[in-house]
Amino acid sequence: HARRLEGIDKNIWVEFTQLAADYKAVNLGQGFPDFSPPSFIQEAFCNALTGGFRMHQYTRAFGHPNLVKILAKFFSRIVGREIDPMEDILVSVGAYQALFCTFQALVDEGDEVIIVEPFFDCYQPMVMMAGGMPVYVPLKPREGRGPALTSADWVLSPEELASKFTSRTKAIVINTPNNPLGKVYQWEELQVIADLCIKHDVICISDEVYEWLTYDGAKHVKIASLPGMWERTVTIGSAGKTFSATGWKVGWAIGSGHIMKHLKTVHQNSVYHCATAAQEAISVGFQREYDVFGTEDSYFHQLPITLHEKRKRLADCLKSVGLKPILPQGGYFMIADISNINVDLNDPTTKEEPYDYRFVKWLIKEKGLATIPVSAFYSPEHRDQFQKYIRFCFVKEDSTLQAAENILKQWS
Ligand code: PMP
Numbered sequence: 132h133a134r135r136l137e138g139i140d141k142n143i144w145v146e147f148t149q150l151a152a153d154y155k156a157v158n159l160g161q162g163f164p165d166f167s168p169p170s171f172i173q174e175a176f177c178n179a180l181t182g183g184f185r186m187h188q189y190t191r192a193f194g195h196p197n198l199v200k201i202l203a204k205f206f207s208r209i210v211g212r213e214i215d216p217m218e219d220i221l222v223s224v225g226a227y228q229a230l231f232c233t234f235q236a237l238v239d240e241g242d243e244v245i246i247v248e249p250f251f252d253c254y255q256p257m258v259m260m261a262g263g264m265p266v267y268v269p270l271k272p273r274e275g276r277g278p279a280l281t282s283a284d285w286v287l288s289p290e291e292l293a294s295k296f297t298s299r300t301k302a303i304v305i306n307t308p309n310n311p312l313g314k315v316y317q318w319e320e321l322q323v324i325a326d327l328c329i330k331h332d333v334i335c336i337s338d339e340v341y342e343w344l345t346y347d348g349a350k351h352v353k354i355a356s357l358p359g360m361w362e363r364t365v366t367i368g369s370a371g372k373t374f375s376a377t378g379w380k381v382g383w384a385i386g387s388g389h390i391m392k393h394l395k396t397v398h399q400n401s402v403y404h405c406a407t408a409a410q411e412a413i414s415v416g417f418q419r420e421y422d423v424f425g426t427e428d429s430y431f432h433q434l435p436i437t438l439h440e441k442r443k444r445l446a447d448c449l450k451s452v453g454l455k456p457i458l459p460q461g462g463y464f465m466i467a468d469i470s471n472i473n474v475d476l477n478d479p480t481t482k483e484e485p486y487d488y489r490f491v492k493w494l495i496k497e498k499g500l501a502t503i504p505v506s507a508f509y510s511p512e513h514r515d516q517f518q519k520y521i522r523f524c525f526v527k528e529d530s531t532l533q534a535a536e537n538i539l540k541q542w543s
Pocket residue numbers: 162224225226227228251306309310338340368369370371372377380381382
């Protein structure tokens with residue numbers, strides 16, 4: 132095999148999704164809704180499929196025209212500047228491929244890319260496949276303030292962050308709301324990052340796939356909207372997360388045309404474009420959301436309200452069984468400290484693995500509940516320090532959350 136694949140053959144989603152299926156576990160692991168997308172978007176997909184031959188054939192390489200037009204219109208209003216549908220947007224096969232195109236297009240052999248831990252796991256292999264060197268900087272629980280209770284208590288040290296920027300730094304990757312922690316970066320925190328990007332002429336890759344999902348008044352801020360940042364930011368989004376349709380695999384990257392043209396080069400020479408009918412349906416969904424934006428009819432308004440309830444329910448349940456959840460400000464995951472739980476992990480097949488991996492495997496195999504080990508969201512260098520958390524996904528039917536609750540209450 133090619134050298135670029137060295138050390139990246141393991142994948143937590145492949146491993147733990149299979150394990151959850153093998154044991155028919157109640158699944159609070161992989162992040163996907165176990166309910167249907169809103170009916171307006173399902174109808175849009177059906178209409179696209181029955182609307183004539185065009186929806187079954189190729190469309191524009193960099194994004195179906197109807198979709199890039201409405202994405203530009205929608206996000207121009209949010210970013211506060213005119214976004215050009217043809218120049219500034221690339222539609223991709225999920226946020227995954229938008230990220231892949233970004234790293235391939237911008238990172239050269241030997242370039243350093245700063246990644247904030249904990250991070251969505253694919254950033255590391257993607258940087259490495261581009262020949263880059265990941266450099267890690269951790270979010271840490273604030274010191275001297277008692278135990279961290281919410282994701283807002285986890286912060287970057289501005290000094291530590293600054294120390295990671297060198298003459299070789301090409302880009303920094305941030306994720307807000309963050310997976311797995313649920314941190315939503317405040318404006319002031321983004322300003323610190325922006326100042327460093329501008330000072331060192333570094334690109335910011337901002338993964339915002341959970342942008343609509345914030346709770347308790349936390350506000351999602353786009354770093355691209357800060358002064359001087361539009362020109363150096365690639366913002367990543369996902370229709371799968373936006374409309375609860377992760378299997379449709381439609382995502383996008385938005386940024387200044389002078390950067391986006393390089394992402395397009397990767398895209399046109401690899402996948403060319405993603406499914407036309409799915410793009411058409413998402414365009415109809417965004418047009419609808421544009422028309423009802425800020426009203427109670429908006430799905431972007433309704434979904435976080437639904438999830439707010441589920442988040443509380445899961446947090447209460449975890450606390451009642453002696454786990455210590457960190458309440459997320461955004462996204463649909465919650466991490467919890469498992470160090471209070473005493474279990475006998477005597478499975479010899481997992482002996483060499485980190486504690487959280489062993490715990491999660493035990494929970495799947497012995498108790499029928501699937502979650503994800505949080506050390507998977509850390510670099511090999513720092514993994515050892517973060518083996519006491521597991522991640523729960525709460526974008527699930529109440530009946531699924533109830534089933535999980537029943538399992539947790541039985542053994543603890
Ligand atoms: N970024 C983050 C932070 C994610 O959690 C995910 C997984 N849903 C992705 C990107 C990939 O998104 P998509 O399913 O649209 O490829």
